[in-house]
Amino acid sequence: MIAEKFLAKNQMVFCAFMDLEKAYDRVDRDLLWQILNSFGLSAGLIQALESLYRDCSACVRINGVYSDWFDIHKGVRQGCVASPWLFNLFMDSCLQNLKVEKCGLRMGELTVKCLLYADDQVILASSAAELQMMVTLMNGSLKERGMKVNASKTKVMVFEREESKTICEIRIEGELIEQVDEFVYLGCVFSRDGRYDKDIERRVNAKNRVNGALHSIVKSQNVSKKARMAIHNAVVVPTLTYGSESWVWQKKHESKINAVEMRSLRSMLGLNLNDRVRNCVIREECGLQDDVVTRIKKGMLRWFGHVERMNEERVTKKIYVAEVNGRVGKGRPRRKFIDQIGDLLETGQIRSTLNRRGCMRRCMDVKEARAVCQDRQMEICSLCLPLWVTGVSVYGMV
Template structure:
């Protein structure tokens, strides 16, 4: 299978650095159709085996589900006067580092074998790519590692591979994580939350989190995935203010402790509140409004068109993840102030 890679600038960083670009692969349409047929059968056979920790690329699940779990864990623990500890792990170029031979082994362990497995493998035999910039193209070169960028099969294949990582970590660190009781009295526990390669590790003590981070790093190394220590952060959710820092390390390097973290687009803070998230949402609205102010204040544009534009662009930015919020009166007031300011400006 061949792919033509077109690099797109991320919008930040040095344009002379390859890391400032994201490669988009142009693939065969026929190959995409065949890939969809294959992956539908793979999903059918493996969906029930993927752990509840994973919400990426799964029907009926999304980022907000994971954000909700994070906020609920923080709120419940803090309400009981307990601390909860988080490690937000960053996997460096996770798709591009997948060991294909290891992937075939994992798929066979999940019951994908025979002609179906051979069909998946056929997408990776003699795979090659070239790079196109403008009207110029590079020479073709072989690609022997990683999942195919832009392929319809890649997201779910990655899910299966990461589920193997999750299960191995769980076997090695049983007893870590957090446990909570539902309203019906049933108990559930979790130590990892995933959305594709975005991984959040959680524990009820610093020692448990350190052990969880260390084992997660070991399993990733063994499966040829690399954890970016610089971008990985730890956080202690607590009501007690102090200067004692967390001592959580990976490969001998201490992970940076933060007061707030942008998790799947939402701001999670150490106090378990959403004050920081509300401020972030309001700033996002101000940025959007500043960039589109002339459009909203244009007198030749009808009010109905402005309303649709407002509801389609401004409102989603203001209320992303609002399903997970527990608003205080002061925070509601701040949101109302920003909304009324926008509406007054729009209506003239």
């Protein structure tokens, strides 16, 4: 969404996807306790956490043979429920130097400098020079705390609308960082042009790999149809729809996703295209009310409602409502997420609830949908119940 807003105003976004080497194992525990104290945690709680890490030792098993035991003085415990919280606080302290600098992307009154999920971090800047300064500052902050940036896995990308590629040379301690046209971050593909084609293609390919892995199971005569559909809903569909709530897609994407789902369902029923069985009959046989495209559209509307109701102080909401300064570039404006929501409201025949007579003639617009999102208890008469052609009511939207 950040790239979408800047590209709409014909501005570039410079990104550095920084990878940390053995991040969890490099946490300095003595420094961690000091950081917890600086955040205001009570002495008793800090002592309790320290007791979990006191006298830690481990050994290595190789081919059934155990090595000698050795003490461990660094890192957080793998699998412990407290470890993610401790690591997040540790990483937050690494961002302190970055917070005081006047840099990053300006979005209205908000400045976005870094996106951080565990050890997966993205540095955002408005120019190559600014990005170099921020990367150097972040690398120094991490190095002071015993962390190490893996320069070979760290990548740089520039979001831009122009076909000609802008060169962005970023170095970490003299080593040139590779610039890429696409990058997988948190399981989603981000492309330099800001489009979702590569991410959708990746989802389709992942779904095909899952189908191949499950082929022997779904083809087995010992597995009931109910079990096959349970596998389909629990494994196949989530693989295909991961991250789809924020997609901005086209008709060709809908057709591709729908086709790959039908191929899977035909395989489960032992059918092929030569059998000439209609898609609606196959879904009815499988007990599916909605196809995967409809599920994705529902997810988009749910995400829209979720963000609309979000607290105004949350960063996600601030980015969602923020406006970027600049002029719209030449040519046809790109479709944005909010444009797609408007299309879903119209093509899904979610009718207006403003009055009994008017709601029979026109569909709900985005402005009214936002009001509905804020008021879940809105009274709607039976004639005004906004139904999708697929049977989704207005409450399915929120």
